[in-house]
Amino acid sequence: MPASTPIARWEHFPHDADVGVRGIGATKDEAFEQAALAMTAVITDIDLVQAREQVDVELDCVDPEIQLTDWLNALVYEMATRRMLFSRFSVRIDGAHLTASAQGEDIDVMRHHPAVEIKGATFTQLKVARNPDGSWVAQCILDV
Amino acid sequence: MDLGKFVRGNDYEWRIEPKGAMRVPGVIYADQALMEAMDDKVFEQVVNVASLPGIVKAAYAMPDAHWGYGFPIGGVAAFDPDLGGVVSAGGVGFDISCGVRTLHTGLTLAELEPFKHALADALFYRIPAGIGSTGTIRLSTEQMDAMLRGGARWAVERGWGTREDLDRIEEHGHMAGAEPASVSEQAKKRQRDEMGTLGSGNHYLEVQHVAEILDQDTAAAFGIERGHIVVSIHCGSRGLGHQIGTEFLREMAIEASQHHITLPDRELACAPINSDTGRTYLGAMRSAINCALANRQILTHLTREVFKSVVPAAELTLLYDVSHNTCKVETHVLDGKPRQLYVHRKGATRAFGPGHPDLPDSLRAVGQPVLIGGSMGTASYILCGTKESEQRAFSSACHGAGRSMSRHEALRRYRGRGVVDDLAGRGILIRSPSMRGVAEEAPGAYKDVSIVCEAAEHAGLARLVARLEPVVCVKG
Numbered sequence: 001m002p003a004s005t006p007i008a009r010w011e012h013f014p015h016d017a018d019v020g021v022r023g024i025g026a027t028k029d030e031a032f033e034q035a036a037l038a039m040t041a042v043i044t045d046i047d048l049v050q051a052r053e054q055v056d057v058e059l060d061c062v063d064p065e066i067q068l069t070d071w072l073n074a075l076v077y078e079m080a081t082r083r084m085l086f087s088r089f090s091v092r093i094d095g096a097h098l099t100a101s102a103q104g105e106d107i108d109v110m111r112h113h114p115a116v117e118i119k120g121a122t123f124t125q126l127k128v129a130r131n132p133d134g135s136w137v138a139q140c141i142l143d144v
Numbered sequence: 145m146d147l148g149k150f151v152r153g154n155d156y157e158w159r160i161e162p163k164g165a166m167r168v169p170g171v172i173y174a175d176q177a178l179m180e181a182m183d184d185k186v187f188e189q190v191v192n193v194a195s196l197p198g199i200v201k202a203a204y205a206m207p208d209a210h211w212g213y214g215f216p217i218g219g220v221a222a223f224d225p226d227l228g229g230v231v232s233a234g235g236v237g238f239d240i241s242c243g244v245r246t247l248h249t250g251l252t253l254a255e256l257e258p259f260k261h262a263l264a265d266a267l268f269y270r271i272p273a274g275i276g277s278t279g280t281i282r283l284s285t286e287q288m289d290a291m292l293r294g295g296a297r298w299a300v301e302r303g304w305g306t307r308e309d310l311d312r313i314e315e316h317g318h319m320a321g322a323e324p325a326s327v328s329e330q331a332k333k334r335q336r337d338e339m340g341t342l343g344s345g346n347h348y349l350e351v352q353h354v355a356e357i358l359d360q361d362t363a364a365a366f367g368i369e370r371g372h373i374v375v376s377i378h379c380g381s382r383g384l385g386h387q388i389g390t391e392f393l394r395e396m397a398i399e400a401s402q403h404h405i406t407l408p409d410r411e412l413a414c415a416p417i418n419s420d421t422g423r424t425y426l427g428a429m430r431s432a433i434n435c436a437l438a439n440r441q442i443l444t445h446l447t448r449e450v451f452k453s454v455v456p457a458a459e460l461t462l463l464y465d466v467s468h469n470t471c472k473v474e475t476h477v478l479d480g481k482p483r484q485l486y487v488h489r490k491g492a493t494r495a496f497g498p499g500h501p502d503l504p505d506s507l508r509a510v511g512q513p514v515l516i517g518g519s520m521g522t523a524s525y526i527l528c529g530t531k532e533s534e535q536r537a538f539s540s541a542c543h544g545a546g547r548s549m550s551r552h553e554a555l556r557r558y559r560g561r562g563v564v565d566d567l568a569g570r571g572i573l574i575r576s577p578s579m580r581g582v583a584e585e586a587p588g589a590y591k592d593v594s595i596v597c598e599a600a601e602h603a604g605l606a607r608l609v610a611r612l613e614p615v616v617c618v619k620g
Contacts, residue, residue: 019552143213
């Protein structure tokens with residue numbers, strides 16, 4: 001996994017019944033990675049999730065914002081069907097094409113104390129954009 | 145919300161007169177205090193829904209309305225396919241057919257008391273709840289499709305319930321028009337390990353006592369008395385429903401322009417009822433309804449087994465099962481003529497009044513039970529559909545109170561352990577695999593459901609029958 005840049009960070013922002021995730025990075029790729037971390041942080045403490053296994057994701061989407069929800073929903077699907085949590089992400093976006101790897105481990109309820117299940121990433125407050133300072137932001141609301 | 149934007153019909157009815165792109169008025173049912181506290185997005189979303197093709201009469205919002213995906217949560221809207229009406233995945237939501245069922249137990253609070261702790265532990269042990277939990281039922285491909293077609297009826301045929309249960313479920317436990325072939329492999333795969341699971345977040349299984357009777361005659365017709373113990377289960381269509389919601393929200397949003405639908409909000413994703421996407425969604429959504437009904441039926445079976453082992457005197461019979469995220473084809477009279485309409489209820493409960501032909505014989509004279517879940521540790525309510533509800537919002541009522549603070553804020557203010565201990569001090573036992581989840585669901589994080597239910601009654605949507613208080617709550 002490549003090292004993060006100094007500005008890479010994730011945030012949660014409030015939304016009524018659900019939760020907003022926001023990734024900020026030096027590149028769009030990094031913002032997407034950070035958004036995925038924000039999503040894991042909705043469920044559990046990221047530091048509790050060890051990187052034991054890798055799952056690869058590949059998808060195509062011409063709309064850059066729906067590309068974010070596609071990415072997060074691909075992770076939601078992998079988490080649900082593999083019963084895993086992920087704590088490390090490496091994303092490469094090449095126009096409409098996204099390839100990524102997610103590293104994590106099987107859910108251990110006693111250790112991870114998962115708080116809530118993500119139903120899906122929504123189009124609410126969906127934004128993928130470059131800030132005036134050149135950094136990228138990728139955000140949306142997750143239905144929990 | 146700025147009330148100056150509304151025309152007040154009466155104390156509980158607030159109208160938005162059609163302007164701009166709106167094809168029909170918007171109508172919100174609530175008292176003034178609820179209106180003032182409602183977020184501005186509700187106004188915006190009601191206006192947006194009112195502009196969708198084929199909408200009839202009005203875009204409605206219930207007293208518990210709040211910001212949703214395209215549709216407000218607590219939104220009701222009906223569409224006529226003959227007028228180019230649309231079906232909207234956003235108007236149904238991610239948790240298709242999330243709903244509540246309530247069961248009688250035949251026990252009183254006094255009879256339950258000696259068994260309370262053992263029951264709480266046994267339910268927690270036996271009912272799969274929370275993320276990472278799995279059901280014990282694994283379905284083959286054929287069984288999955290049979291479940292998606294058959295719903296609770298399929299579950300009963302497999303031995304998980306009785307034929308009498310089916311009478312007390314909307315659609316008699318089986319949603320017609322389900323098309324398993326319209327459900328993606330991913331959705332089915334996501335459901336594979338989740339049959340008979342509770343889910344997480346605001347889903348729960350709660351043992352409750354009837355604390356107060358508010359309508360003696362209707363309560364008697366429902367078989368409810370003060371001091372009785374009931375069990376309520378709140379959950380939906382699990383991973384299958386969520387995946388269907390995700391997929392069709394995306395497809396409808398992307399395709400909207402092809403159907404010459406300008407979406408004021410991408411989340412309002414919809415497709416003409418008479419289109420391939422519309423038809424495919426309806427087939428998938430109805431499958432998800434069956435999945436939710438089957439899921440609640442299996443959970444009922446597990447609950448019955450737990451009670452049999454801990455409190456043998458209990459006999460669990462179903463009062464009713466309601467869903468609050470659906471789109472259903474119903475006949476409603478408009479301008480004196482019956483019309484077949486596609487009624488979306490997003491965070492809103494169907495509330496058929498007395499005499500409705502879809503109600504079982506045993507309930508037809510009095511009306512449909514409307515089950516309104518409170519939040520963890522707070523009261524829930526049983527209401528009843530009324531005759532006037534048809535005219536108000538196509539026989540619809542609210543579904544719950546809604547949050548008063550975000551999960552983030554709740555985590556700042558509450559500690560899960562503290563919430564559990566406080567409630568235990570009041571005699572309410574909470575069982576959950578996640579203390580963080582408990583904090584997010586703290587009673588203080590929710591609005592007061594009593595106010596919402598009272599407003600629903602005053603608005604003529606449904607009438608209050610009984611108030612329930614929790615005794616044991618298993619949450620995911």
